[in-house]
Amino acid sequence: MKKIKLGVIPGDGVGVEIMPYATQVLDVIAQVHGGLKFEHSWYPWSCEYYLEHGEMMPKDGLDQLSQHDAIFLGAVGNPNLVADHTSLWGLLINIRRGFKQTLNIRHAKQLRGITPMVINPNGFDLIVVRENSEGEYSEVGGRIHSGEDEVVVQNAVFTRKATERAMRYAFELAKTRKGHVTSATKSNGIVFSMPFWDEVFDQVGKDYPDVEKRSAHIDALAAFLVSKPSEFDIIVASNLFGDILTDISAAVMGSIGIGPAANLNVDGSYPSMFEPVHGSAPDIVGKGIANPIGQIWTGKMMLDHFGETELATQLLNIVEDVTEAGIKTPDVGGKATTSEVTDEIVSRIKQLT
Structure with missing residues (x-):
């Protein structure tokens, strides 16, 4: 059994809503594979965590994450609570720099069923x-002086x-x-x-x-x-x-909500981190309509990273089958909820067995 230890950071906003669905998809496709298993460790590091602790992640946060094979990140940021430069540099960029994730890879393609x-x-x-x-x-x-002389x-x-x-x-x-x-x-x-x-x-x-x-x-x-x-x-x-x-x-x-990304540590000395392109989308938090495809497609890139290319291709094909069938969230012209899109993807994955 191939086990992948995954450090999961849902983050802020819709990241918290989407992450359980995306990890469910990964677990189901691992079950279909039969020889693959994800072991999740969840971390509550976010802007709300910052308000309570004065930092976006604990001082030993990188040490904790280093015990995993990969990091699965949701979305970072809530400008209503914490300035963007504080939240970004305190978590996302802190991990990128600390783990020498020197390449960011982002895929974009015309998905079937999405205009x-x-x-x-x-x-x-x-x-x-x-x-x-x-x-x-x-x-x-740096900065020097103040007022009209500020440089x-x-x-x-x-x-x-x-x-x-x-x-x-x-x-x-x-x-x-x-x-x-x-x-x-x-x-x-x-x-x-x-x-x-x-x-x-x-x-x-x-x-x-x-x-x-x-x-x-x-x-x-x-x-x-x-x-x-x-x-x-x-x-x-x-x-x-x-x-x-x-x-x-x-x-x-068709929507920034469907874009995937990978932050790669190219020599494997530290875990790589996988995150969707989209942000925390505070305008739709709590409505149940956030698009899960960006996070799920990001999971597909993670499967590729671990050499599970056939499984990864099957997953993206199923995502496109679902969008082509018209089961889509409102941002890409549909009427489905986050859970309805995910449920259909999960159902079709189970049919692979």
Whole structure:
């Protein structure tokens, strides 16, 4: 029996509502597999936890999570309770940096039964490989003076090691798919980091002569992602650019509520973390209509991570069967509740036996 020890952090808002359904789906598909079992440990770390304890997670939180094979995260943030920069850096980014989760992988494709927000979707299927440890989200900088003399400096930090790591992962991934990598740049406006990014991309690309490569400026790339997403296979991007592009690609699918993501520790020295793209959605909390697909698809990416690719493919196919049958939450044009969508997915998984 293959056991996967899972650290589960529902987080805030709809994350708390969706997580039990997503873990149920994983448990049921593991039962169908027969040789797989998830062992869950649940952690209540959230904005409410912060209000009670003065921190988003306990000081030994990373030590606790390090005992697991993977982390399954829901959503982080409730700006009505805790400032976003406090909640984000206190939990999500704390885990990403502490566990050296240097790559963020986000998949976007045209799902059957969901109308994409694009005129010419043409069956798009793309993955964004985002450098996840430095770039524009570095902690280098500071503030000095106050009032009209106040000065703020925020430094973007790019290392050759991290930049090349993201690009090599992107090229290797492209070899298993359509064989095309697009680099997100802005070297015509950002005069040091982006020309460096372009140079490394060209150098790494020479090691992959069978993979087509091109660079596109981030502003144009954002427009192309909306107008012609089917032209892309793998996009590799810096931390900030990747963050923006993946919210766009999730929205293009039809709802940001269906986008999955993985934060990967590439050498296995720490657990990787799997989280949906969507936030805590305080506007629909308690209504029972939050879309569970983002969290479930994230679980599919986790199955891929552990080598259960056939099972993962079956799960995503079932999700699409359900959406194609019209069983959808309101954000993607349906009338079903969170539980109704999940129940149908679970029912169809059980039919695999």
